[in-house]
Amino acid sequence: MYNIHYRSFHLQRFILLCCVLPLLLTGCAMETKQQAEQRLSNEDASATAGQLTSVQFYVPVEDENKVAIIDVISGKAIADIEVGEAPTIVVFSSTMREAYVANQNSSTVSFIDTMGVKEVKQVEVGALPHGLVLSPDNRTLYVATVGNSYISVVDTNSAQVTATIDMGATAKTNYITAFGNTLYVSDHENDKIYVVNTQTQQLERSFDTGRLPRAVHISDDGTRLYVPTAGDGQLEIYDVATGKAIAEIDAIEGATDVAWTEDGTTAVVTGMEGNGVAFIDLNTNQVIQTIGDLPGAKHLAFNRIQSRVYVTLSDSNEVVVIDMTSRSVEEKIVVGSKPHGISIKALPGIGGSCG
DSSP states (O other): OHHHHHHHHHHHHHHHHHHHHHHHHHTTTTOOHHHHHHHHHHSOHHHHHTOTTOOEEEEEEGGGTEEEEEETTTTEEEEEEEOSSSEEEEEEOTTSSEEEEEETTTTEEEEEETTTTEEEEEEEOSSSEEEEEEOTTSOEEEEEETTSSEEEEEETTTTEEEEEEEOOTTOOEEEEEEETTEEEEEETTTTEEEEEETTTTEEEEEEEOSSSBOOOEEOTTSSEEEEEETTTTEEEEEETTTOOEEEEEEOOTTEEEEEEOTTSSEEEEEETTTTEEEEEETTTTEEEEEEOOOTTEEEEEEOTTSSEEEEEETTTTEEEEEETTTTEEEEEEEOOSSBOOOEEEOOTTSSTTOO
C-alpha cells in the first residue's frame, strides 16, 4: 500500500511540474497585460525580444525593410530587425532559434538569429522571393520566386542555393506549403497549384484553381488544400489526391489568406481589396460575419489558444487584433508602413495560456 501511495504522489508531482514549469519559465500564467507593459518599460526591448521562451509575432514590414516583433502579452511592438528590401514572409525553425525572411526586392533570404535579435546573413535566391517553407529537419528552405519559374532550394547549414526546381517556362510561383515530401505552390498568374516531390525535386503535376490564387495552406492530415482566390473572392477547398474542388465558398473581395480553428469549424479569410476579414462556418460553408474598415487586410495568424487572430493591414502601418469570441476588433498595433506576413514564435508547450 505504501508503494502505491508513494508512486501516486510522485506521478502527481511529475504532472504538476510538467504543467506548471513552462508557465513559470514564461511568466504567462500570472502576468497581466499591465504587468507586461511595466516589464517592458523597465527592460531593454532587444533583450526581451531575444528571450527564447517569449511568445511573439514576427511581422515583415515592406516599406521599412525590417521585421517588427510584437510581444503577445503586452500587445506592443518591442523590437525591429533590419533585413533586405521589401520583406514579405517569415518562417521559423522548429527550435525557434532561427527565422528566415524573404526579401522581395533584394532577391535574397535573410537568416535571423532570434535570440540575438539580428540578421546574420543574406542569401541570394531567384528573382522576387515570396513564399517560404522549411523542411521538418530544418535543413532545407524552399523559396517560391515570383519573378521566375523556379523554386530555389537553400541548404540552411551552408547558406547556399543547392538546386532549383523548374515549374515550367510560363510559371510564376507565389505562395508555398508542404506536407511530408510534397510541396504545393500557387501560381497567381496562371491560376494553378503545382505539386512537387521534394525527394526527386521534380514537378509531378498541377491542377487549375479559380482566378488569382494567393496563399495556399494544407490541412493537418494532408488531405485538403485551402486556397483563397482573389479574382473570385472565394475560399476554395481541394482534395489533394485528385486536385478536384470540394468547395468554392464566396468569402470576401480580393480573398488573400486563410486560417482555421483547430476544431475545423471556423475559417477566417482576409481580403486585401475587400479591406476586411470574413468568418466562415466550415460546416455550412457560409460566411457568418464580416469585419470591414481594415485597409489592405493581408495575412493572419492565431495566438496559441486561438482566442484572437492577428491580421496585417498592408495599406496602413498596423496589425489588427480580433477577438474570436465576439468577432470584433480589440486593438491595433503600430508596426511600420506596409506590414506583409505574420508568424508566431512560440516553443511547443510554451504560452498556451497567454493572451
